Amino acid sequence: MIDGYKRLMNLEEPPPPKKAKGFFTDTSLCIGCKACEVACKQWNQLPADGFAITGNSYDNTGHLGATTWRHVQFIEQAKANGSRQEQRWLMMSDVCKHCANAACLEACPTGALVRTEFDTVYVQQDICNGCGFCVPACPFGVIDRVPKESTFEVGTAHKCTLCYDRLKDDMTPACAKSCPTASIQFGDVEELQQRARQRLGELKARGESTARLYGMPEGKEAAEVGPLHAFFLLLDKPEAYNLPEVPRLPRKTMAERYGWSAAVGIGFAMVAALVFRGGRQ
Amino acid sequence: MTGGNFSLPHGNSPPPLAGEGQGGGSAGTAGYYDYPVVRRPVWTWEVPAYFWLGGLGAGAFVTASLAQTFGSADDRRIAADGFYVAAAALLPCAPLLIGDLGRPERFHHMLRIFKPLSPMNLGAWTLTGFTPLAFARAGLHAADTGLLRGPLRALVGLVPRRLTELTGCLLGLTLAGYSGVLLGATNVPLWAKSRLLGGVFMASALSSGSAAVTLQAARRGAPEATLHRLATVESAASLGEMAILTGYLVQSGKAARPLTTGRFAPPFWLGAVFAGGLLPLLLHGFARRGHSRTVRSLSTAAAMCSMIGSLALRWSIFEAGKDSSEDQSASFDLSKAGENLGGCGSSI
Ligand code: SF4
Numbered sequence A: 001m002i003d004g005y006k007r008l009m010n011l012e013e014p015p016p017p018k019k020a021k022g023f024f025t026d027t028s029l030c031i032g033c034k035a036c037e038v039a040c041k042q043w044n045q046l047p048a049d050g051f052a053i054t055g056n057s058y059d060n061t062g063h064l065g066a067t068t069w070r071h072v073q074f075i076e077q078a079k080a081n082g083s084r085q086e087q088r089w090l091m092m093s094d095v096c097k098h099c100a101n102a103a104c105l106e107a108c109p110t111g112a113l114v115r116t117e118f119d120t121v122y123v124q125q126d127i128c129n130g131c132g133f134c135v136p137a138c139p140f141g142v143i144d145r146v147p148k149e150s151t152f153e154v155g156t157a158h159k160c161t162l163c164y165d166r167l168k169d170d171m172t173p174a175c176a177k178s179c180p181t182a183s184i185q186f187g188d189v190e191e192l193q194q195r196a197r198q199r200l201g202e203l204k205a206r207g208e209s210t211a212r213l214y215g216m217p218e219g220k221e222a223a224e225v226g227p228l229h230a231f232f233l234l235l236d237k238p239e240a241y242n243l244p245e246v247p248r249l250p251r252k253t254m255a256e257r258y259g260w261s262a263a264v265g266i267g268f269a270m271v272a273a274l275v276f277r278g279g280r281q
Numbered sequence B: 001m002t003g004g005n006f007s008l009p010h011g012n013s014p015p016p017l018a019g020e021g022q023g024g025g026s027a028g029t030a031g032y033y034d035y036p037v038v039r040r041p042v043w044t045w046e047v048p049a050y051f052w053l054g055g056l057g058a059g060a061f062v063t064a065s066l067a068q069t070f071g072s073a074d075d076r077r078i079a080a081d082g083f084y085v086a087a088a089a090l091l092p093c094a095p096l097l098i099g100d101l102g103r104p105e106r107f108h109h110m111l112r113i114f115k116p117l118s119p120m121n122l123g124a125w126t127l128t129g130f131t132p133l134a135f136a137r138a139g140l141h142a143a144d145t146g147l148l149r150g151p152l153r154a155l156v157g158l159v160p161r162r163l164t165e166l167t168g169c170l171l172g173l174t175l176a177g178y179s180g181v182l183l184g185a186t187n188v189p190l191w192a193k194s195r196l197l198g199g200v201f202m203a204s205a206l207s208s209g210s211a212a213v214t215l216q217a218a219r220r221g222a223p224e225a226t227l228h229r230l231a232t233v234e235s236a237a238s239l240g241e242m243a244i245l246t247g248y249l250v251q252s253g254k255a256a257r258p259l260t261t262g263r264f265a266p267p268f269w270l271g272a273v274f275a276g277g278l279l280p281l282l283l284h285g286f287a288r289r290g291h292s293r294t295v296r297s298l299s300t301a302a303a304m305c306s307m308i309g310s311l312a313l314r315w316s317i318f319e320a321g322k323d324s325s326e327d328q329s330a331s332f333d334l335s336k337a338g339e340n341l342g343g344c345g346s347s348i
C-alpha cells in the first residue's frame, strides 16, 4: 500500500549525494558573445522570446525568465569628458545561482523543487503544479512560470537545471562548454572557489581595484541564502549588475510574521469572549 | 525606450553617478538600467478573492464559535448563523485556489507532502482540513433548527460539537492569517518589508467575518442587545485592523508608495481604509444611539461596508505588490546589509 501511495504521489528515493557542482563566472573575461545564451536555448530546446530591441546596449534579452536561463548583461559606464581609458563596458552572463539555502526551494509547496545529488536546485516538471510561489520568492528574480497560453511546458515553473541531464552523463553544461573565453567555468564548487580567490588576487595585483567576488561563503551576500553554487567575479558593486547586496531568505522572518498574525487572532478571541460573556448577566 | 537609458561616451552623456560604480549606463538608477531585481508575481484575481472569502469564512466561524461558548441563549442562537456564512464563503475557495494554478489538474500535488515551512503548503492543508469542519458544523446548526431531517440529521448528530468548534477555530485562524504571511514570505518590497502583513490580513478577516455575522443577525431581526454585542465585537476587530495597518504602512515606508500613491491609492484609501474601517466604526457608533428601526439599517450598512472594505484591502495590496516588484530601488533597499537581521525571527 505504501508503495502504491509513493507511486501515486511520485515519491522516489533520492540518489546518493555526489560532489557539489557549480559555476564560477569570471565577468572580467566575458566578451558578450552570447554563445552561452544560444547553447542553453539549443540544448534545452527553449523557444525564442520574440524579436525586440530594447535600446539598452547590446542586451536585447532583458532578464532571465521561464524560457531564458542564461542572460548576458551589457553595462556601459560612460564618464562625461573622461578619457577613452576611463570608459568601461562590463559584461556578465547571469544565471540561476543554485543557492545553498534556496528561497525557491523552501517556498515550493509540492516538492517539485528539489536539491539534486550534485547539490544543485532543480524543478521536477512532472510535479510542479504552477502555483507560482517560487517566482516572487527568489531574491534574484530568476525562476518564472510559463504563461498558460505558451506552447512550451504550459503553466509550470522553469529555470536553469545546471544541465542536470548532462551532469548525469558526466558532461559539462552546454553554456560552459560553449564559452570561448572560459568566463563560465564549471566544476566542483570547492575547487572553483579556490580558483576564484586566486584569480581575484591576480586581478588586484594588476591594479583592478574594484574587482570582487560575489557568492563566496565568506561574503556578506551569503549571510542568508548561503554560498551561491553559481558565483561571480564582478568588476563593480553588485547593484551595477542588479544583484542585491544581501539577498534575503524569506524563512528568516517567517516566525515573527506568524507571531504578529497569531497575536491579532488571540487578542480578538479574548475581546469577543469578554463581550459575549458580558451579555450573559 | 526612454532616451536616458543609452548614454554615449562623448557629448551629452548624463553626469556620472557618485561612487566608483555607475549603473548600467542609465540616468539615475543604481542598478542595471531600470530592470526589476525580482520577478513580477504571476498570480491573478483569483488569489485576492480567495484570501478575502477564506478570511471572511474563518472570521465568521470563529465569531460564531466564541458566541456558542461564551454568549447568552439569544447570542448563541443568532450567531450560529455564522456557521452557514462560513460554509458559504468557503465553497468557492478551493475552486479559486485551483483555478489560479498553472496546472490546475495537479492541485493534489500540494498535498503529496506536508511542508509547513512553505506557507502555500500549510495553507492548502489548512483549507483541506477547515472546509469539512465548517460544513459539519453548519450541518449541525441545520439539524438544530429543524432544517435537516431524517437519516441525514442522524448522521450529522454524530459530529462532536465542541471539538469541531475548537479545531475549526484553530484551523480558521490559521487560514485567516497565513495569506498575509505567504505574501510576506517573498521578496516583493510592499509585501515583505514590514512584518505585520499577516496581522493586517488576520484583523481584516476577523472584522469582515464578524461583520457577516452582524449582517445576518440584522436581517433575521435579532434582539437589539445581541446586535449591539456583535457590533462591538466587529468594531474591536476594525479598530485592531486600523492600528496594525498603520504600523504596517509606517514600517513599509517608501516601499508602500505603489499602494499609497499609485494607481491603487483610491481603492486602498477609499475602499479599505474609509469604507472598510472608519465608516463601519462611525455607523456602529450612531447605531448605539439610534432607535431600533435605524439600528437595524445602520448595522446592516456598517457590516456591508466592512465586508467590501476587506475585499478592497486584499485586492489593492495584492495588485500594488505586483507593481512594487518592479521597483528596482525598493528592492535594493529591502536587501541592504542589516535590513533583515535582528528581530525575533532571525534565529530560525
Ligand atoms: S537563484 Fe533563485 S531560482 Fe536559483 S536557486 Fe536561488 S532562489 Fe532558486
Ligand code: SF4
Pocket (backbone or CB within 6 Å): A104, A107, A108, A109, A110, A111, A112, A113, A123, A127, A128, A129, A130, A131, A132, A133, A134, A135, A145, A156, A157
Ligand atoms: S510553481 Fe512549481 S516549482 Fe514553483 S513553487 Fe509552485 S509547485 Fe514549486
Ligand code: SF4
Pocket (backbone or CB within 6 Å): A039, A040, A041, A043, A044, A069, A070, A095, A159, A160, A161, A162, A163, A173, A174, A175, A176
Ligand atoms: S547549465 Fe544548462 S540549463 Fe543552466 S544555463 Fe547552462 S546550459 Fe542552460
